[in-house]
Amino acid sequence: MRRLTVVAAAVLALLTGCTSGTPASQGEGPSGQAVTLRVLAGSELADLGPVLDEAAAATGVRVELDPIGTLDGAEAVASGAAAADHDAIWFSSNRYLALQPEAAARLGTATDIMSSPVVLGLRRSVAERLGWVGRPVTWAEIAAAAGARQFTYGMTDPSASNSGFSAVVAVATALVGAGSALTASQAASTAPALRDFFAAQTLAAGSSGFLQDAYVRRATGADPGDRVDGLINYESVLLAMNAAGDLPEPLELIYPADGVVTAEYPFTVLAGASEEVRDAYRRLTEYLRTPDVQLAIATRTNRRPAVPGVAPAPTSATLVELPFPAQADVVDALLTSYFDKLRRPSRTVYVLDTSGSMERDDRIGDLRRSLAGLAGADPSLTAQYRRFRGREEVTLLPFNTVAGSPQTFTVAEDDPGPDRQRIADAGEALQAGGDTAIYDSLERAYRIAQQQIAADPDRFTSIVLMTDGENTSGADIAAFRSYVGSLPAQLRGVPVFCVLFGESSTAEMEEVAELTGGRTFDARTVPLAEVFQEIRGYV
Secondary structure (H helix, E strand, O other): OOOEOOOOOOOOOOOOOOOOOOOOOOOOOOOOOOEEEEEEEOHHHHHHHHHHHHHHHHHOEEEEEEEOOHHHHHHHHHHOHHHHHOOEEEOOOOHHHHOOHHHHOOEEEEEEOEEEEEEEEEEHHHHHHOOOOOOOOOHHHHHHHHHOOOOOEEEEOOOOOHHHHHHHHHHHHHHHOOOOOOOHHHHHHOHHHHHHHHHOEEEEEOOHHHHHHHHHHHHHOOOOOOOOOEEEEEHHHHHHHHHHOOOOOOEEEEOOOOOEOEEOOEEEEEOOOOHHHHHHHHHHHHHHOOHHHHHHHHHHHOOEEOOOOOOOOOOOOOOOEOOOOOOHHHHHHHHHHHHHHHOOOEEEEEEEEOOHHHHHHHHHHHHHHHHHHHHHHOOOHHHHOOOOOOOOEEEEEEEOOOEOOOEEEEOOOOOOHHHHHHHHHHHHOOOOOOOOOHHHHHHHHHHHHHHHHHHOOOOEEEEEEEEOOOOOOOOOHHHHHHHHHOOOHHHHOOOEEEEEOOOOOHHHHHHHHHHHOOOEEEOOOOOHHHHHHHHHHHO
């Protein structure tokens, strides 16, 4: 987890963990002192900073934010880790937590503060071409058009972000059309239509923020990838994108007539919280639900108020709320099917530094263990959905003074275990020695990707670069900059996701990510294995 603290003059910071040796709450309680609530939360709630600044001034309750992904957060609550250094949680939804007995037992009072349905936003010209402006459209129609490749869209990884998670549940539930929560057999019956629907997904991301930025960059030509026709995301995100004025063409919001899944953002105190915490929680939530504050939340974040009648809804259409699955195994089956069978398969070239410096502090051991974790050695809930997936193509390209010999594995759809083990064995065989030829090796990775795309173009393709030092051999960053500029069209949209590790050059890695439409991940302050798992949401 990476801590994000929102600091303001009134002193605030929303949702996070406490330091060793200090109480979970501090400050002004019923006796008149200020109180700090440390809350585990979704990263998108950082936009509440101004509202929470004002809340701190009005109530004496400050908030600190510890951002975390949906399933990571669920696992932290279920294991009890969240309660060790947090007072409360604030996710987009508690529905998945409610299906986990260990997690549900750790939750106290929950108070809805705002909401935002997950909907489809399409470039207006595309929505008009499809005849979807000014009339009801169903998920079945959307899935049929997606299967015919009449439009393309981006969506977040459902194991990392609630917007993608909600989309999978909504589409599957609507396609069954039973009017009740999905059963396991019903979920399986939707596979053909879901496969059509996800065939049109051409942009993936581990967070709503990155997805939004990537869409804008492609729409404006700032990113080398192909333009995408739309996004599945929170209504609030899509409205904010239109309001920002950065898009060459506004998004038309499509509210499926057969239902949506809505994020209701329940602010939830943990069951073991002290009386002081519960009192501070009560004061804060009462303040956040007052009409003036609800209106401020709607105005500043584009989310809908939790208190009826405070502000008009963004659309006059009546939204049908789809039932959430009543059993955890149904949700788990949906997610497993999405990754291993339904979504477009991915290919990733892992460019792995095995130079001599990787012997230092057992860095090569960290790399081996990270690959083993992705191959299935990590039994955690989060890792279950971050493993190498059925149908996935994985290439390991070790490098030191020169690029090594690549090894490519295609993970079987129905029996992935043996192929995952082969990847783990290849990782275990990596040895450290030599210098660091980063850019020669990246160019080699692009040549490998070019051959693979020519043989099988219908895959998400990306490159992951992990290096613990600066470039010391072969081409330099200037040469790579020139190389990227000369790439053929089919390779311009292949992003490089760079792992900052050891003494790697932050500036150069950020430039590589910027040039290719990727991003950097920092493994200098968190375990390398955790970063490798996080990257899985983007590939």
